[in-house]
Each structure stands twice: as structure tokens, then as C-alpha cells.
Amino acid sequence: MSLQDKYKELLDTAKTSEVNNLQVREQDNVLYVDGDAPSGQVKDNLWNIYNKIDPDYRAGDLVMNVNVSAAAGQKAKVTTDQSNLNIRKGPGTDQPVVGKAAHNEIVTLISKTNDQWFLIKTDAGEEGYAYAQYLTPQ
Amino acid sequence: MNKNFFRLLTLSCITFLSLALYSCKGVSDSDIQKNVSEKLAGMPGVMVDVKNGVVTLSGVCSDEASKANCETQAKSVKGVKSVINNCTVTPPPTATAPVTISPDDALTTNVKDAIKDFTGVNATVADGVVTLTGTLKRDRLKNLMQSLNTLKPKKINNQLTLQ
Numbered sequence: 479m480s481l482q483d484k485y486k487e488l489l490d491t492a493k494t495s496e497v498n499n500l501q502v503r504e505q506d507n508v509l510y511v512d513g514d515a516p517s518g519q520v521k522d523n524l525w526n527i528y529n530k531i532d533p534d535y536r537a538g539d540l541v542m543n544v545n546v547s548a549a550a551g552q553k554a555k556v557t558t559d560q561s562n563l564n565i566r567k568g569p570g571t572d573q574p575v576v577g578k579a580a581h582n583e584i585v586t587l588i589s590k591t592n593d594q595w596f597l598i599k600t601d602a603g604e605e606g607y608a609y610a611q612y613l614t615p616q
Numbered sequence: 617m618n619k620n621f622f623r624l625l626t627l628s629c630i631t632f633l634s635l636a637l638y639s640c641k642g643v644s645d646s647d648i649q650k651n652v653s654e655k656l657a658g659m660p661g662v663m664v665d666v667k668n669g670v671v672t673l674s675g676v677c678s679d680e681a682s683k684a685n686c687e688t689q690a691k692s693v694k695g696v697k698s699v700i701n702n703c704t705v706t707p708p709p710t711a712t713a714p715v716t717i718s719p720d721d722a723l724t725t726n727v728k729d730a731i732k733d734f735t736g737v738n739a740t741v742a743d744g745v746v747t748l749t750g751t752l753k754r755d756r757l758k759n760l761m762q763s764l765n766t767l768k769p770k771k772i773n774n775q776l777t778l779q
Contacts, residue, residue, distance in 0.1 A: 501713055503714075503715050505715050506770075508770065508771045510715045512713075521762075525758055525761075525762060529758065534754070534757060534774065534778060535757065535761050535772070535774050536774050538771045538772055538773050538774065539771070541765055541768075541769060541770075541771060541772065542765050543765050543766050543768065545766060559733075559756070559759075561733075570725070570729065571728070571729045571732050593766040593767075594726060594729065594730075594766060594767070609729065610766070611730070611759065611762060611763040611766075
């Protein structure tokens with residue numbers, strides 16, 4: 479069974495839920511799925527389907543890089559587990575912490591450095607880089 | 617006799633010339649338009665415009681070959697003096713980008729960032745493959761995997777013991 483068949487439900491859902499720039503490629507027995515999800519909900523749903531097809535993501539045959547597209551000026555919610563989110567001087571955990579955003583706080587995206595780091599600004603005026611995984615564009 | 621012969625010759629020359637001229641002028645722009653359009657019926661994206669026997673093609677062709685083909689077809693229509701081919705070629709539908717795999721040093725740094733907040737998780741990187749060992753609560757696995765999947769690894773081997 480090809481990987482596209484195995485993950486058919488996932489790929490079909492990605493198409494119907496308007497994931498932009500969807501790219502699906504198979505290489506060396508790994509399926510690579512890239513795209514921009516219209517919302518955090520769509521992304522979450524895709525991950526739930528992934529987990530249903532491959533419980534606990536054990537098979538190692540899918541790399542799904544589908545992220546919520548974030549535009550400059552957009553608001554994002556701090557979606558850490560419960561802790562504050564570090565705001566750093568540069569994009570990297572080796573960079574000094576210059577501020578913090580509280581759990582569930584709404585911040586403003588200034589720019590997207592890459593898929594890992596966003597430049598953000600809090601309502602209190604703190605500006606710096608935060609880990610994208612803990613920011614959910616609103 | 618001679619005079620008559622020349623008169624006849626002149627007359628027939630004039631008749632011939634006027635006929636030839638007529639046949640040249642004979643195909644009207646609207647006829648050309650119709651005939652070219654018929655020839656290009658298989659290419660719905662191409663528009664045909666004719667003025668004084670000069671055909672202008674515009675619109676969109678699927679590739680260079682079909683663009684050239686439109687022009688050849690239009691030129692073959694009777695009465696066409698020349699063809700201006702203004703067709704554009706559509707780029708192939710979002711060419712599949714090749715899979716990009718992060719080089720190991722960048723991947724190692726990024727993986728370190730990604731697992732920082734997941735105490736108990738260890739990760740090694742070799743030839744683009746991220747191998748996860750250690751222990752983690754099952755409800756946090758999705759977050760960790762989401763994070764790691766953005767790093768452009770070749771694959772992720774999840775050998776975590778889930779609790």
C-alpha cells in the first residue's frame with residue numbers, strides 16, 4: 479500500500495479544508511506534506527487524523543509541515559502548556575530573554591522569521607522573538 | 617490582325633490580374649476570423665483578431681509547443697497575410713517543490729530548541745533522521761511532534777516511552 483493511500487484521509491481532509499500551497503511528495507518511503515493551514519483548528523484536526531492512522535506517530539513515514547499562515551500585524555494567542563512564553567533578543571534558545579508573554583495572552587505578530595521563530599510585540603510593548611509552536615494565530 | 621491579338625492579350629491580362637487581385641482581396645477579415653477560429657477550436661484559451669488579413673492571436677496556451685502550433689495553424693488559413701502571436705504560456709501548475717531536508721547542524725540546533733521544554737526527552741540527529749528516546753506524557757506528544765515536523769527532518773523515529 480502506498481503512503482498516499484495509507485494517509486488518504488489526511489490528504490483528502492487537507493484538500494477540503496483549504497490548506498494552501500499543499501505539497502505532497504513521497505521519497506525514500508517517507509511522505510512529505512507541506513502547506514499553510516487556514517486556522518489552528520484545521521492544523522489540529524490534521525494532527526488528530528495523523529494520530530488516528532498512525533497511533534503515537536510511531537511509523538516514521540510521514541513528515542507533516544503544515545503551519546497556520548501568519549501575516550504581519552495579526553494577533554496570536556500564547557498557547558503554552560501553562561507557563562509564560564519567553565521573548566528573546568534573537569531567534570534561538572541561546573539568545574537572552576528580553577521579556578515574557580503570559581499563558582493565553584494575545585500578542586501581535588511583527589514578522590515570521592521562519593517556521594520556528596516569530597518576531598512579536600506584546601501589548602506592554604515588549605518586542606522580541608518567540609517560539610512559533612507556542613503561538614496560535616487568531 | 618496583330619492589333620487585335622494584342623488587344624485580346626491586353627484584355628486577358630487585365631482580366632487575369634483583376635481576378636488574381638480579387639481572389640487576394642476576396643477572403644474577408646470575418647471569413648479569416650471564422651476559419652482561424654475553427655482551426656483553433658481545440659484551444660479554447662486562444663482569441664483571434666483579424667485586421668486587413670493580419671491575424672493577432674492572444675490569450676493563454678498550455679505550453680510553448682501549443683503556442684507555436686496556434687501560429688502555424690493560423691498561417692495555413694487562406695487569406696492570412698501574417699500572424700502576430702501574443703499568446704502567453706501558463707507556467708505548469710505549481711511545480712512540485714523538491715523535498716528539502718535540513719542539514720544536520722541546523723537540524724541539531726533546532727531540535728535542541730524544540731525539545732527544550734520537554735523534560736525527559738532526548739534526541740539525536742543523524743543524516744537528517746531525528747531519533748527520540750526517553751519518556752514523555754502521551755498528551756504532550758502531539759505538541760512535540762508538531763514542533764519537530766516543522767524542522768524539515770528526513771524522518772522522525774519516535775522511540776519514546778509514553779506515559
